[in-house]
Amino acid sequence: MARDVILATDGLTMEFKGFRAVNGVKLEVERGTIHALIGPNGAGKTTCFNLLTKFLIPTAGTIRYKDKDITGMRAADVARLGLVRSFQISAVFPHLTVTENVRIALQRRLRGDSFDFWRPEKVLRALDGEALALVEAVGLSDFADSLAVELSYGRKRALEIATTLALDPEMLLLDEPMAGMGHEDVDRTAQLIRRVSKDRTILMVEHNLSVVASLSDRITVLARGQVLAEGDYATVSKDPRVVEAYIGAGHA
Amino acid sequence: MADTAAIDVAPIAAALPTRRDDKALHRMIFVGIALLLIAAPLVLYPVYLMKVLCFALFALAFNLLLGYGGLLSFGHAAYFGMASYLCAYTAKHLGFTPELAILSGTATAAVLGLIFGSLAIRRQGIYFSMITLALAQMAFFFSLQAKFTGGEDGIQAVPRGNLFGVFSLADDRAMYAVVCVVFMAGMLLIYRIIHSPFGQVLKAIRDNEPRAISLGYRANQYKLAVFVLSATLAGLAGSTKAIVFQLASLTDVHWSMSGEVVLMTLVGGMGTVFGPIVGALVIVTMETYLAQFGAWVTIIQGCVFVLCVLLFREGIIGLVAKLIRKPL
Ligand SMILES: Nc1ncnc2c1ncn2[C@@H]1O[C@H](COP(=O)(O)OP(=O)(O)OP(=O)(O)O)[C@@H](O)[C@H]1O
Numbered sequence A: 001m002a003r004d005v006i007l008a009t010d011g012l013t014m015e016f017k018g019f020r021a022v023n024g025v026k027l028e029v030e031r032g033t034i035h036a037l038i039g040p041n042g043a044g045k046t047t048c049f050n051l052l053t054k055f056l057i058p059t060a061g062t063i064r065y066k067d068k069d070i071t072g073m074r075a076a077d078v079a080r081l082g083l084v085r086s087f088q089i090s091a092v093f094p095h096l097t098v099t100e101n102v103r104i105a106l107q108r109r110l111r112g113d114s115f116d117f118w119r120p121e122k123v124l125r126a127l128d129g130e131a132l133a134l135v136e137a138v139g140l141s142d143f144a145d146s147l148a149v150e151l152s153y154g155r156k157r158a159l160e161i162a163t164t165l166a167l168d169p170e171m172l173l174l175d176e177p178m179a180g181m182g183h184e185d186v187d188r189t190a191q192l193i194r195r196v197s198k199d200r201t202i203l204m205v206e207h208n209l210s211v212v213a214s215l216s217d218r219i220t221v222l223a224r225g226q227v228l229a230e231g232d233y234a235t236v237s238k239d240p241r242v243v244e245a246y247i248g249a250g251h252a
Numbered sequence B: 001m002a003d004t005a006a007i008d009v010a011p012i013a014a015a016l017p018t019r020r021d022d023k024a025l026h027r028m029i030f031v032g033i034a035l036l037l038i039a040a041p042l043v044l045y046p047v048y049l050m051k052v053l054c055f056a057l058f059a060l061a062f063n064l065l066l067g068y069g070g071l072l073s074f075g076h077a078a079y080f081g082m083a084s085y086l087c088a089y090t091a092k093h094l095g096f097t098p099e100l101a102i103l104s105g106t107a108t109a110a111v112l113g114l115i116f117g118s119l120a121i122r123r124q125g126i127y128f129s130m131i132t133l134a135l136a137q138m139a140f141f142f143s144l145q146a147k148f149t150g151g152e153d154g155i156q157a158v159p160r161g162n163l164f165g166v167f168s169l170a171d172d173r174a175m176y177a178v179v180c181v182v183f184m185a186g187m188l189l190i191y192r193i194i195h196s197p198f199g200q201v202l203k204a205i206r207d208n209e210p211r212a213i214s215l216g217y218r219a220n221q222y223k224l225a226v227f228v229l230s231a232t233l234a235g236l237a238g239s240t241k242a243i244v245f246q247l248a249s250l251t252d253v254h255w256s257m258s259g260e261v262v263l264m265t266l267v268g269g270m271g272t273v274f275g276p277i278v279g280a281l282v283i284v285t286m287e288t289y290l291a292q293f294g295a296w297v298t299i300i301q302g303c304v305f306v307l308c309v310l311l312f313r314e315g316i317i318g319l320v321a322k323l324i325r326k327p328l
């Protein structure tokens, strides 16, 4: 059975002044799955994301997305290929309204570049309907006209997901999408992720293991920059090395 | 992100979203400004007014880059000054009509902005600012050494000429009318840029550049575009000033001119639509009426600057906007 791999890395390595945050990572994400990347703090998960989305240039290794070598591409161009990330530290546009935050993503997808400085903002109103629908999907309707800076942390995360979804990306990289959320929001977000995963691929970093267990098809465990184990939740959670890595990190 | 400029470029005033009824308010203010411009020569000297307007346009152009692009240039005198030289030169030595001279000056600033901008935007924060300063210093020394700029003397006795070859601008009132039109057009264009699809992306990049990039925006291209627009409009202001005062000199390319436009923008309120105009009015008035105190002007300016930074970072208009809770 040939696996349909959408994103693959080989020997991915990132060195910060002699310190290998990511060390020879081989990762294969199958199309249409939810793939979780877990590991103790400082394992190199976020650094991996930064490499995959070209926010960092790897010291060594290659990245292939949809059979295309994207190792040398620029971040914005990778996003245009449909490989879109969210950030661990909630990344919104604080001085735009909630609707505008989502709309800025729609604007990129539907209009391409917007160098038209001579046109009135009015032309963007055509996107408001779709933007509001996305705002509603993440439960932020009541805040549609609020500035993003005024939102609580959990709501900022929700807004970030809505903004990411507005790009209708083929593949989503979510860095701890539920960090800082209350129970209710975690449930809603988990449902949302499952819903949007229908015709997409998702690679997700998440510390909430029950979420990981219920959502993901496959899990890769990272520790000290290296892949420690890979498989479904049952396999991985029983792996003694994984257990040790988590406990070891807990003591450190 | 906040670190894209040396100072925090998202003050509270800019944070207020512009809603539809706010635009109606802005329109009323524009009409008010137009009426004021018509009435002002009845009570004030046209030459003083023209100076205010040229600097107001300069500050508006600068604020487009700082307040909306989040980029702090320490070298905007280069575009203002080089444009003024080219305008003066073409008007005096090539016999260009004033509108063509202004156009050639403005085009010079655009080209210079494209070159300097593409060098500077590769760096972030204070490094960006330092590169703009260094490049502007090069423009200054070029102006000092080059033949066509007239060195220490500058280009003097520039003819105001006849607009479109027909209307003489020798009279201050005729000149004033032209300056008013240039100013209003520049101001409205900047307002449109801020409230365009392009402006929307610009605000996003200013707010959070990595996020904008992750959405597929090539941030550097947008930064370069706003840099060129800002330099071009600064050039329009510098060119117009050369025709009005019939002079282009080293003062216009000097680093202190770059500092002055920063001051005007901060005093008026960066990231506000109308702040730079008020800032220019305050600073030009101070210079004009305090000129008798000589060197003290500089010291007073320094104090104003320190006060602004310490006490009201939003600037005059920023403060008003905060009080009435409307973006201005
Ligand atoms: N720019 C950088 N310069 C130097 N070291 C870095 C840099 N970025 C990350 N590191 C180091 O690389 C290691 C991995 O960091 P990373 O943020 O990828 O971990 P993580 O798995 O995402 O952790 P967490 O679960 O806490 O988010 C850490 O030790 C971190 O200190």
Ligand SMILES: [Mg+2]
Pocket (backbone or CB within 6 Å): A045, A046, A047, A088
């Ligand atoms: Mg992380």
